[in-house]
Amino acid sequence: xxxxxxxxxxxxxxxxxxxxxxxxxxxxxxxxxxxxxxxxxxxxxxxxxxxxxxxxxxxxxxxxxxxxxxxxxxxxxxxxxxxxxxxxxxxxxxxxxxxxxxxxxxxxxxxxxxxxxxxxxxxxxxxxxxxxxxxxxxxxxxxxxxxxxxxxxxxxxxxxxxxxxxxxxxxxxxxxxxxxxxxxxxxxxxxxxxxxxxxxxxxxxxxxxxxxxxxxxxxxxxxxxxxxxxxxxxxxxxxxxxxxxxxxxxxxxxxxxxxxxxxxxxxxxxxxxxxxxxxxxxxxxxxxxxxxxxxxxxxxxxxxxxxxxxxxxxxxxxxxxxxxxxxxxxxx
Numbered sequence: 172x173x174x175x176x177x178x179x180x181x182x183x184x185x186x187x188x189x190x191x192x193x194x195x196x197x198x199x200x201x202x203x204x205x206x207x208x209x210x211x212x213x214x215x216x217x218x219x220x221x222x223x224x225x226x227x228x229x230x231x232x233x234x235x236x237x238x239x240x241x242x243x244x245x246x247x248x249x250x251x252x253x254x255x256x257x258x259x260x261x262x263x264x265x266x267x268x269x270x271x272x273x274x275x276x277x278x279x280x281x282x283x284x285x286x287x288x289x290x291x292x293x294x295x296x297x298x299x300x301x302x303x304x305x306x307x308x309x310x311x312x313x314x315x316x317x318x319x320x321x322x323x324x325x326x327x328x329x330x331x332x333x334x335x336x337x338x339x340x341x342x343x344x345x346x347x348x349x350x351x352x353x354x355x356x357x358x359x360x361x362x363x364x365x366x367x368x369x370x371x372x373x374x375x376x377x378x379x380x381x382x383x384x385x386x387x388x389x390x391x392x393x394x395x396x397x398x399x400x401x402x403x404x405x406x407x408x409x410x411x412x413x414x415x416x417x418x419x420x421x422x423x424x425x426x427x428x429x430x431x432x433x434x435x436x437x438x439x440x441x442x443x444x445x446x447x448x449x450x451x452x453x454x455x456x457x458x459x460x461x462x463x464x465x466x467x468x469x470x471x472x473x474x475x476x477x478x479x480x481x482x483x484x485x486x487x488x489x490x491x492x493x494x495x496x497x498x499x500x501x502x503x
Contacts, residue, residue, distance in 0.1 A: 172346060172378040173216040173239065178248035180209040180234050180402075208234040210402040212248070218345075219376035221368070223383065223393035227498050230399040232382040236348045239380065240270045252346055266295060269344040273351035276331070277338055278323050284334040285319035288341060295342040302341070309337045312367055329360030336364065340371065349381045353388055365391050386491040400498055410490060417497065418488045421467050422451065425458045425474045428481030441477045443470055461488070 183203045209231040216222050224232040237243045239250055241257035241264065250257055255264035278287045292302045310316045313333040318326060323334065332352065339347070349368075353361045365388060372379065383389055389396060390410065398406040406413065427438055438458050443450075447466040452459035458478060462470040471483060 172218055172253060173214065173380070174251045175212055175214040175239070176249050178209060178212040178214075178235070178238060178250055179207065179246050180231075180238060180243070181205050181207045181246045207402045209238070209245075209399075212399075212404055214397065214404075214407070216378045216380060218378055219372060220395065221372060221379040221381055221393050223381050223389045223396040224399060225382075225389060225396050225494060225498075226399035229401075230498075231402040232399060233350055234402075235399070236270070236350050236380060236382060240268060240348050241265070242270075266342060267344055268346045268348065269339040269342070270348045271335060271339040271350065271352055273332070273354035276323075276335060278331075278334060280324045281322055283320045283322055284315075284326075284337070287323070287334075287338060288319075291338055291341050297342060305341055305343060306337070309340060312370060313337065313363065329356050329363070332356060332360065332364065333367075336367065343375065345377050347377045347379045349379060349383075351383055352381070353383065353385055361385070361387065368392055386494070390490060396494075398494060398497055405497060413490065413493050413497070414487050417493050419464060420461050420488055421464055422486045422488060423448075423460050423462050423467060423470050423474065424484045424486065425478055425480045426482040426484075427456055427458065428479050437478045441474070443473060 183205055212231075212235060214222075214235075224235060226232050234243070238245050239252055239257055241260045244258045253264065253267050255261060255267075257264065278284065279290075288302075288306060291297075292299075297305075310319065313336065315330060315333050315337075318330055318334070323331060326334065336352070352368075353364050356364065368379075369392065371377075381388065381392060393410070395409055396406070396413075397404055438453060438455060441458065443460055443462070447463040448460045448470055450459070451461050458474065460470060460474070467485060471485065474480060475483060
């Protein structure tokens with residue numbers, strides 16, 4: 172459905188010399204540098220797949236989405252979305268895709284959502300019966316049936332985002348681009364949006380590309396992620412592969428019970444060798460260590476012997492920490 176080969180986007184940036192002399196010199200002789208927003212991206216997304224684009228600000232996530240949606244032209248490379256070249260922006264292509272940007276609204280501020288949807292029905296030439304069925308299904312899934320006659324500007328941020336999602340999906344696109352769909356939403360609204368997207372994916376099976384800075388979005392929605400760093404792809408695969416390939420430690424957690432007589436300060440006295448473990452959290456209720464993977468069994472045994480442990484668990488490192496390490500690792 173989505174196939175990308177060596178897609179790149181670069182542009183020239185004026186580099187100003189510092190100071191008064193530099194400013195004066197720049198009036199007559201300017202220096203330009205080439206900035207790579209996206210470099211040599213290869214990507215394939217199939218039906219029913221949600222691929223997460225992950226990266227720091229400026230890594231090229233939104234640039235990639237905009238090129239695949241046909242908004243901007245690449246400097247080089249090819250892209251095939253549903254058999255179309257996106258930046259040719261043919262009507263047949265635009266009828267089959269949807270682009271939802273969390274920081275940009277497509278609905279009209281002073282109109283009720285229901286009127287906006289009627290206008291979109293005319294734009295996409297949707298049959299009346301099909302439109303009513305789709306609208307009823309989407310509003311029921313998102314729980315906004317009672318807000319269709321309310322002006323968009325009178326809705327809460329979470330309700331507005333749900334209406335934006337409905338507007339993007341009314342024509343039942345086969346490819347959906349989601350750029351920060353949960354940005355600024357409270358926890359309840361974020362959960363509702365994530366739950367809806369999973370249900371929609373299961374019932375309609377579109378190809379979806381998601382960008383987000385919230386790891387909850389990535390972990391719960393995406394089985395596969397693509398990590399971009401300074402415009403280049405540094406990882407493409409399942410989330411679990413990141414832990415297998417890059418995690419060298421595990422977290423051992425001891426939840427403490429009532430101390431025995433004379434051992435009230437056991438959690439304060441207890442130490443694991445610094446060469447293979449570091450304390451993450453130490454309180455009278457819980458002691459948490461980050462331990463080399465090869466030393467986990469020994470660490471757990473020492474913790475059981477050295478403290479009044481009521482419960483002990485072993486967990487993988489937080490996936491967000493591993494991704495952050497990949498993002499900040501210097502290119503080889």
